[in-house]
Amino acid sequence: MTLPHLTQAQAPLTSEIEAVNEFGELHKVSIPAERALTVYVDKRELVTLMTLGANPELLVLGYLRNQRLVREVAEIQSITVDWDVGAAAVKTRHGIADIEEKTAHRVVTTGCGQGSVFGGLMDELDKVALPADAFITQSQLYGLVNTIRLKETTYKSAGSVHACALFSTAAGEAQMLLFVEDVGRHNAIDTIAGWMWMNMAPTLSIACAALPPGEAGLAWGGPAPGLQAPALEAPKVAQTLSTAGLVFYTTGRLTSEMVIKSAQMGVPIVVSRSGITQMGHQVAQSVGLCAIGRATNKRFLCYTQPQRLTLELGLVSLSSSLAGKEAE
Numbered sequence: 001m002t003l004p005h006l007t008q009a010q011a012p013l014t015s016e017i018e019a020v021n022e023f024g025e026l027h028k029v030s031i032p033a034e035r036a037l038t039v040y041v042d043k044r045e046l047v048t049l050m051t052l053g054a055n056p057e058l059l060v061l062g063y064l065r066n067q068r069l070v071r072e073v074a075e076i077q078s079i080t081v082d083w084d085v086g087a088a089a090v091k092t093r094h095g096i097a098d099i100e101e102k103t104a105h106r107v108v109t110t111g112c113g114q115g116s117v118f119g120g121l122m123d124e125l126d127k128v129a130l131p132a133d134a135f136i137t138q139s140q141l142y143g144l145v146n147t148i149r150l151k152e153t154t155y156k157s158a159g160s161v162h163a164c165a166l167f168s169t170a171a172g173e174a175q176m177l178l179f180v181e182d183v184g185r186h187n188a189i190d191t192i193a194g195w196m197w198m199n200m201a202p203t204l205s206i207a208c209a210a211l212p213p214g215e216a217g218l219a220w221g222g223p224a225p226g227l228q229a230p231a232l233e234a235p236k237v238a239q240t241l242s243t244a245g246l247v248f249y250t251t252g253r254l255t256s257e258m259v260i261k262s263a264q265m266g267v268p269i270v271v272s273r274s275g276i277t278q279m280g281h282q283v284a285q286s287v288g289l290c291a292i293g294r295a296t297n298k299r300f301l302c303y304t305q306p307q308r309l310t311l312e313l314g315l316v317s318l319s320s321s322l323a324g325k326e327a328e
Contacts, residue, residue: 011053
């Protein structure tokens with residue numbers, strides 16, 4: 001499979017400004033460096049995305065994938081980002097058939113930093129087949145949440161951003177494969193989708209090539225369990241990583257479009273620090289996706305497919321006991 005050539009036009013994630021606090025004191029503070037990125041496909045203007053610019057090429061690739069405008073990663077020849085003009089030039093190998101028709105209908109969404117999707121939200125959902133044997137244990141869930149809590153992030157230093165992460169539970173513990181922050185949660189999940197397309201073959205195996213460099217906005221968490229750390233200079237042989245062991249995490253709410261994107265990516269379990277909408281709940285139920293929300297510390301709510309969650313009640317008793325001792 002021929003992968004597209006991507007530039008690596010990472011932009012600074014924060015900028016420094018002066019602000020006055022409640023005492024009238026002048027402070028230098030960091031704020032997210034939001035910027036506009038206009039996407040052109042074969043010289044045709046498609047959309048403008050508001051983004052931090054942590055890894056814009058993967059964002060554009062994942063956007064095209066999640067919008068269902070491109071079926072296979074090999075259809076893309078290159079993505080070139082130039083921040084001097086705020087543009088991403090996508091060159092396809094054979095063009096996108098019926099692109100005018102595919103982009104004629106827009107749906108205004110709840111997505112911050114994005115705002116609309118092309119076509120019908122429910123298109124092709126009936127073709128989604130998530131792994132039947134996918135599950136997560138309560139201890140893995142707690143480990144995942146704690147990993148996010150301890151991570152150094154742009155949010156901690158500057159606020160005003162969303163975060164998404166991809167985890168693998170293949171080795172028992174939840175291991176972070178990728179962490180992304182952006183001004184909108186949809187940008188973050190699209191970047192993860194782009195990374196998966198570049199690094200996972202159509203059979204959903206790790207392709208181990210073109211991995212992004214680790215940084216605050218997009219950080220690779222290391223090789224998946226049992227895999228060797230890939231070198232950026234040379235392509236590697238693909239190795240299997242079943243999507244049954246993948247878990248997607250987001251700080252944002254689980255709306256219908258977030259659940260749809262997760263399902264399209266083949267990820268069967270989604271965890272959110274926030275809650276879920278009615279339509280998000282309906283979609284998760286229909287595709288067999290396990291949606292877990294309000295996940296902070298030791299608390300959570302499993303909204304759908306509870307059979308995919310293995311409860312360990314001893315963990316609850318232990319945490320309750322420790323909390324009681326701390327209160328004393």
